[in-house]
């Protein structure tokens with residue numbers, strides 16, 4: 001039985017000035033799996049993530065989310081609809097605690113209004129308690145419960161990456177876009193995160209992963225798309241794709 005993709009790109013193109021950064025790219029990310037998007041520097045991968053998240057507007061093609069054309073939606077609407085991302089360069093509230101940063105992800109789903117929160121009404125208090133419990137569960141899952149009250153900015157790079165991931169998961173996304181999540185991590189740290197990503201995917205989330213660490217990509221992805229100069233040059237199972245002469249040539253030539 002095939003599963004309908006959570007995300008589908010259909011001939012997506014983006015030009016900056018006259019130059020194509022993404023050129024007729026089609027791909028899909030089904031729920032429950034990790035799909036990889038790889039390619040040499042400047043291949044257009046970050047641009048693709050920004051197009052999906054509505055940060056950039058398409059020049060051509062369509063983006064479907066759960067079968068619905070979302071090509072023209074704004075970033076805030078897409079986040080509410082169930083898309084979340086992490087960034088190539090970590091963006092945290094460095095002065096806030098780890099817990100504050102994770103809790104900020106829940107605000108997207110806050111039901112109680114401004115006044116209810118300000119006045120500390122029971123409905124607001126119950127919601128805050130539920131979010132704290134969920135944040136605590138995330139902290140435990142990522143092995144960071146003991147660091148909950150530490151300021152985010154004082155922690156190691158690997159820990160900051162994890163905070164970013166927890167904040168994205170607090171948004172309860174159906175689609176999670178990860179832009180180089182294990183950059184700068186050693187194999188052990190990367191492998192630990194890989195297990196967490198696999199668990200997240202297994203819970204029904206579609207993950208699209210942009211990454212340069214090929215060992216990691218092979219470990220976690222069930223399907224890979226390879227782009228070069230904005231165009232799709234190969235796709236398939238990771239081992240087969242990475243052995244493809246066209247792919248090897250694209251990397252050597254970059």
Ligand SMILES: Nc1ncnc2c1ncn2[C@@H]1O[C@H](COP(=O)(O)OP(=O)(O)OP(=O)(O)O)[C@@H](O)[C@H]1O
Nearest residue numbers: 016017020021039040041042043044045046047048
């Ligand atoms: N805002 C922009 N204005 C003009 N050109 C841009 C802009 N953003 C990206 N580009 C160009 O688009 C192309 C694709 O860039 P992009 O950052 O998407 O590649 P990438 O595959 O993510 O690269 P890397 O692996 O190095 O992060 C590059 O040639 C880049 O210079």
